[in-house]
Amino acid sequence: MAKYELKDDTLEMAYTGIVNPKVEWVEGADGRRVRSDVQALDDHGVPLWLGSTTRLTENFGRQSETLADVTAPSPERPNVRRHDDAQFVGLAVEVRVNKTTGQLVETFTALGLVE
Numbered sequence: 001m002a003k004y005e006l007k008d009d010t011l012e013m014a015y016t017g018i019v020n021p022k023v024e025w026v027e028g029a030d031g032r033r034v035r036s037d038v039q040a041l042d043d044h045g046v047p048l049w050l051g052s053t054t055r056l057t058e059n060f061g062r063q064s065e066t067l068a069d070v071t072a073p074s075p076e077r078p079n080v081r082r083h084d085d086a087q088f089v090g091l092a093v094e095v096r097v098n099k100t101t102g103q104l105v106e107t108f109t110a111l112g113l114v115e
Helices: none
Strands: 002-005 013-021 023-027 031-039 048-059 062-073 086-091 090-098 104-109 112-115
Touching: 013 062, 062 112
Parallel strands: 062 104
Antiparallel strands: 002 090, 013 048, 023 031, 048 062, 086 112, 090 104
């Protein structure tokens, strides 16, 4: 997968106001990966959170709004307000192709949120 560091002004994103804990995935009894109830931690033991954001995209000359979760560490649940500008420290995106659908999938991560 290709990972790209993004400059602060590269993407204009806004918070949706939704922040959820990022959970770990474990192997189930049937060998498939399933969600657990355990919150994922970064390399330093800090809980990871999924901050939901919106951003404008353009495909074939048509604009649309896209939702994207950004994974970021924080000791406590980040307090973000709906429609506020989403600002992050160390924002990066990983891009891969979904083997089933052939579509591009973007995964956003950050070193932290700017509240």
